[in-house]
Amino acid sequence: xxxxxxxxxxxxxxxxxxxxxxxxxxxxLLWMVSTSFKGETSLMSTPPKLIPDxxxxxxxxxxxxxxxxxxxxxSVFVATIITLEVVIVSSMAGYAFAKLQFPGKNFMFWLxxxxxxxxxxxxxxxxxxxxxxxxxxxSFKALIFPPMAAVWGTFLLKQFIxxxxxxxxxxxxxxxxxxxxxxxxxxxxxxxPGLAVLGIFTFVAHWNDFMWPLVVLKDQSRYTxxxxxxxxxFEHTTAYGPMMAGATLAALPMVIIFLLLQRxxxxxxxxxxxxx
Amino acid sequence: MxxxxxxxxxxxxxxxxxxxxxxVYIAFILFTLYPLVKSVIMSFTMVGxxxxxxxxxxxxxxxxxxxxxxxxxxxxIIYSAVVVPAAIFIPxxxxxxxxxxxxxxxTIAKSCLYLPQVSSGLVMSLVWFxxxxxxxxxxxxxxxxxxxxxxxxxGDANTALLALILMSVLAGHGSNMxxxxxxxxxxxxxxxxxxxxxxxxxxxxxxxxTWPLLRPTVLYVMIxxxxxxxxxxxxxxxxxxxxxxxxxxTVVYKIFNDLFTYFSFGxxxxxxxxxAVVIIxxxxxxxxxxxxxxxY
Numbered sequence: 001x002x003x004x005x006x007x008x009x010x011x012x013x014x015x016x017x018x019x020x021x022x023x024x025x026x027x028x029l030l031w032m033v034s035t036s037f038k039g040e041t042s043l044m045s046t047p048p049k050l051i052p053d054x055x056x057x058x059x060x061x062x063x064x065x066x067x068x069x070x071x072x073x074x075s076v077f078v079a080t081i082i083t084l085e086v087v088i089v090s091s092m093a094g095y096a097f098a099k100l101q102f103p104g105k106n107f108m109f110w111l112x113x114x115x116x117x118x119x120x121x122x123x124x125x126x127x128x129x130x131x132x133x134x135x136x137x138x139s140f141k142a143l144i145f146p147p148m149a150a151v152w153g154t155f156l157l158k159q160f161i162x163x164x165x166x167x168x169x170x171x172x173x174x175x176x177x178x179x180x181x182x183x184x185x186x187x188x189x190x191x192x193p194g195l196a197v198l199g200i201f202t203f204v205a206h207w208n209d210f211m212w213p214l215v216v217l218k219d220q221s222r223y224t225x226x227x228x229x230x231x232x233x234f235e236h237t238t239a240y241g242p243m244m245a246g247a248t249l250a251a252l253p254m255v256i257i258f259l260l261l262q263r264x265x266x267x268x269x270x271x272x273x274x275x276x
Numbered sequence: 277m278x279x280x281x282x283x284x285x286x287x288x289x290x291x292x293x294x295x296x297x298x299x300v301y302i303a304f305i306l307f308t309l310y311p312l313v314k315s316v317i318m319s320f321t322m323v324g325x326x327x328x329x330x331x332x333x334x335x336x337x338x339x340x341x342x343x344x345x346x347x348x349x350x351x352x353i354i355y356s357a358v359v360v361p362a363a364i365f366i367p368x369x370x371x372x373x374x375x376x377x378x379x380x381x382x383t384i385a386k387s388c389l390y391l392p393q394v395s396s397g398l399v400m401s402l403v404w405f406x407x408x409x410x411x412x413x414x415x416x417x418x419x420x421x422x423x424x425x426x427x428x429x430x431g432d433a434n435t436a437l438l439a440l441i442l443m444s445v446l447a448g449h450g451s452n453m454x455x456x457x458x459x460x461x462x463x464x465x466x467x468x469x470x471x472x473x474x475x476x477x478x479x480x481x482x483x484x485x486t487w488p489l490l491r492p493t494v495l496y497v498m499i500x501x502x503x504x505x506x507x508x509x510x511x512x513x514x515x516x517x518x519x520x521x522x523x524x525x526t527v528v529y530k531i532f533n534d535l536f537t538y539f540s541f542g543x544x545x546x547x548x549x550x551x552a553v554v555i556i557x558x559x560x561x562x563x564x565x566x567x568x569x570x571x572y
Contacts, residue, residue: 024446025388025449093296093300093301102290117503117559146307148299243405
């Protein structure tokens with residue numbers, strides 16, 4: 001009994017320190033949500049209040065003078081298309097690299113992986129030139145096509161599919177299934193957890209993407225929510241209330257996705273580091 | 277199986293293999309490999325937005341003479357010198373502490389610390405932009421509580437970079453913490469039991485068992501943190517536009533500016549390639565010096 005009490009006492013500092021850090025880490029987000037519901041006067045109040053008093057929706061009304069719903073719609077559209085294409089092409093390539101034998105396979109995989117460390121800025125100018133020559137500038141095509149070079153996705157799914165038993169494939173061959181049938185009817189259904197991890201990470205990454213859309217999109221009607229908010233910040237430098245309303249709107253879908261699908265986030269993280 | 281049938285399956289398998297990797301590989305050649313090669317060519321042949329033929333190292337020389345280059349390098353190094361150790365040690369200690377908690381409390385802590393990381397760099401930059409407001413910002417209110425006079429933060433060349441650093445340090449560090457937790461879970465319990473029998477305290481166990489055995493994970497976290505902190509862009513663009521003056525101009529901010537403000541494609545690609553060489557170099561050095569297979 002005494003042991004138990006001293007055990008708990010020993011752990012109090014752990015709870016305290018982790019608790020303090022949680023407060024530090026969550027304060028900016030809480031402050032964002034809180035500010036978004038404050039009126040102009042309570043925004044400036046000293047001391048600042050965490051709970052808005054009075055509670056006000058005027059920031060959201062002001063924000064709606066911007067085409068925010070269009071921006072959100074654009075973001076949903078672009079991130080969804082990219083997610084689908086990345087999951088499809090990565091699962092195909094990941095399966096081939098994991099389970100099929102073909103000449104040059106190891107070199108091809110190595111070449112793919114070796115570009116992972118190269119910072120994206122290196123390809124920024126040539127890629128800009130390329131999408132310009134394709135006539136993709138200022139269109140969603142510029143956002144949608146380049147991510148098809150899904151190096152990370154291929155790597156992730158190769159790692160995942162490698163752990164599946166090869167007997168599945170052999171039995172498919174014995175049953176006379178075509179290579180595509182083996183992939184689509186045998187491998188894909190058992191690879192679902194891996195596909196989910198990749199899909200979620202891809203969606204979040206492209207919902208949050210900023211630099212590339214900033215480079216290729218000019219017309220406000222094609223802005224993603226990130227780009228729209230950035231433009232708003234430079235047009236209205238001190239309109240913190242509507243700015244926080246917009247930030248809340250941009251962050252909320254990701255928070256919801258995270259809270260609903262936490263376990264996939266946790267699984268996906270460890271794949272690259274531990275099994276690589 | 278007879279030989280010709282086996283060869284038939286092999287051929288079929290090889291053709292399927294090429295077809296399956298084709299979509300990714302064609303896109304990879306078009307959107308990654310070709311641009312990589314092209315950027316090298318651009319850095320040796322472009323002035324402004326024009327291809328003028330071979331100019332040798334002219335663009336690289338221009339980078340080194342550029343008044344904004346070295347301050348940007350310096351800012352990036354200062355930023356990384358604080359942010360990378362923070363990204364290595366803070367989540368390490370958090371993981372070690374979280375492991376002492378009950379499973380239910382662990383789950384809550386993991387979610388809370390990971391949550392801030394799903395919001396975009398842009399969202400966090402806007403929020404901190406408001407936190408750093410000199411008149412009504414939360415930061416000045418909080419430091420006022422401990423007697424520090426209000427700062428102009430982003431508007432002052434002496435504090436602007438510090439403000440950007442602070443924003444990255446005071447994050448949840450959730451994903452790195454989860455990596456450490458996963459790796460810590462792989463350390464056999466017997467090691468800790470032996471240590472306890474020998475009277476080692478929590479700190480000694482952490483220092484002498486956990487830290488050395490976690491070297492592969494530490495290495496991974498270190499390389500990833502260096503890669504990302506060397507590429508910091510969004511806060512510099514959104515919060516300060518690299519200013520005041522050049523106080524928060526980072527290497528990637530400068531590359532972006534040279535490309536899309538000054539349209540100096542040759543110079544910008546030279547800068548990006550220099551950055552790539554440094555990042556790859558540092559990563560390889562770390563692999564050489566720190567990587568070793570840990571055996572339990």
